[in-house]
Amino acid sequence: MPNSTTATTLGISEELLRRYDVAGPRYTSYPTADRFVEAFTVTQYEQALAQRAGGSLVGGGTPLSVYVHVPFCESVCYYCACNKVITRHHERAGEYLQALNTEMDLTLAHLGRAQTVSQLHLGGGSPTFLSDAELSQLMLDLHSRFKLAAGAEISIEVDPRTVTEQRLTHLRSLGFNRLSFGVQDFDPEVQKAVHRIQSFDSVASLMSQARALGFESTNVDLIYGLPLQTPESFARTVAQVAALRPDRIALYGYAHLPQRFKPQRRIDITQLPPAADKLHMLSGAIGGFIAKGYSYIGMDHFALPTDSLAVAKRQGRLHRNFQGYSTQADCDLIGLGVSAIGRVGATYSQNAKTLPEYYDSLRQGQLPVVRGLALTRDDLLRRAMIMALMCQGRVEFESIELAHLIKVREYFRPELEQLAPLQQAGMVTITPDAIEVTALGWYFVRAVAMVFDRYLQADRTRERFSKII
Incomplete structure (x- = not known):
């Protein structure tokens, strides 16, 4: 390195x-996922699951990771490129949780029940759109179908605007041991420009509470290249984040692709920083975080030297998966939920990207895979x-x-x-x-x-x- x-x-x-x-x-x-093809069939995915269950995959015995996509958000962030459903109708979550159960059962019919899982991640969207009771039910449903290994990484993406100390306490009681806070930038003008307002003090309070509750690792997501950002303003955000001492930091360059992601059309392109400024933001962030004791894991990740990601880097065990850098060098991934991507053996698969199509497949008793690659x-x-x-x-x-x-x-x-x-x-x-x-x-x-x-x-x-x- x-x-x-x-x-x-x-x-x-x-x-x-x-x-x-x-x-x-x-x-x-x-x-890359853009190379997935519709010619990849549900049958091929089912065969890959069965081969893993039968131990006939090349490199059989690889760890298993499970990703659950929760697409709902209460409001839109203009930079977002995730698959999401903007709604304030929380009752929609009930139907979705039932659909996840159906998908899990159809998956396990080929994979086998009680598969040992070493990583479980809830992403979105905003998983904290779900109520405490719904999160409890989802975790109960997962536990009834998969066997979580001792010491498994159980993580959830958190919108700081949707959680309180009581909610963090509940997440900890459900077994979550890792949190990822979506921050992006602390500058008020940048926050207004991307329609995501959250104060530094509120995030600092949540970070302190998470540490007191015994979460093993906390991550903060940042984005450089957003409208109205400057190298100077982003340096302030970097300093503020470093002061919070999250165990990990994910630093992404903003990808402005309005032709693909409709919310980005609300961003004023004239407010986007030039490439030279983006480079200075990246360089300044790398220098700023390293100066505060963080290890530079790679392209978009930093970690404290004691964090498992930094340990994996030192030991040559780093891998990249659909969530970024990972501690497991070779891990099959079961993707659950609308648009979720999975990797089993020498195959990739992706679920339907819209809720109607996702629900329709499951009602027909069929896994919602619509494309992939062998x-x-x-x-x-x-x-x-x-x-x-x-x-x-x-x-x-x-x-x-x-x-x-x-x-x-x-x-x-x-x-x-x-x-x-x-x-x-x-x-x-x-x-x-x-x-x-x-x-x-x-x-x-x-x-x-x-x-x-x-x-x-x-x-x-x-x-x-x-x-x-």
Whole structure:
């Protein structure tokens, strides 16, 4: 992993910024979700579940993670690119919880009941849209179908505007041991511009209460590149967050894609900061958090040295999944709920993206999978290359060659040639045995990974992605 402290002090030329400020994937998976196809069928997903149940998957015995998507929010945040349903009608949650039960039962008919789960995550939307009673019922339903391992990571995304100390106490009593607070920015003018008002004091109070209740880890989500943000204003937010001492920090670059995400059309494009300012925000945040004792995990994550994510990084066990960096190096994922994405064996699958379509499939007694992908040998090989770059900042040729029975320099000859300009720019170092991302290259690690993306190299259609800076 490159020296991140050095990276924060590097000067990056305007020419280099212009050359590499291009659109590209975040690589929470490879192939990326935009490559999923409708030709992938429910039957293929069911077969993958059955193969896991029968222990016939390559690498059988991998840990199991469960993700539950709760799509409801009371109000819209203009930057949001999540699949959500904006409503104040909380009674809609009841029908959704019943549908989740149906989906779980249909899934377990192929997977088998009492599967041991080492990670459980509730995301959205806003899972805290659910009432305390509904959250209790959902957790009871999950416990009745899955076996949560001792020491399992049980996490939930929290909208600070929807929780109180009493609600945090209830979440702790349900077994949640990790919280992720959606903050994004503490500047009042930025908050107004994105329609998400929450005070620093309210978040600070919740963080203090979470610590007193014994939550093992707290995360704060931040976004740079929002309207009206400046390097100076975002530096203030970084200082405020560091003062709260969350165990983890997720720092994302805003992806302005109004053609795909309708709420973003409410953002005044003239208020968005230029690429140079975004780079300064990123650089300043990296420097600011490292100065306060945080480890730079990678592209968009920081953690205190004692947090399990930082430990996993030191031990070379980092992985990226659909929630970002993870502590489990290779984990099958069951995605439950509207639009949820799963990974089982060498397959990806995604559920229907609208509630009517999701409900309709379940009423017909069919899993709501509408698209996905069965990975080829080449996909698996390139995934290993890309994830090594994204997680360790280094690819050891020998380990790839032993696992995939290829010669890296022969198989990836064109890609290694494409890396030559990146090497000349000081972003990567290529030796006879490895590729390593440098401190400078860590700013542009997505550009390095993109070289090995066969789909992206084939069509060069990148409008669907955010800028890498």
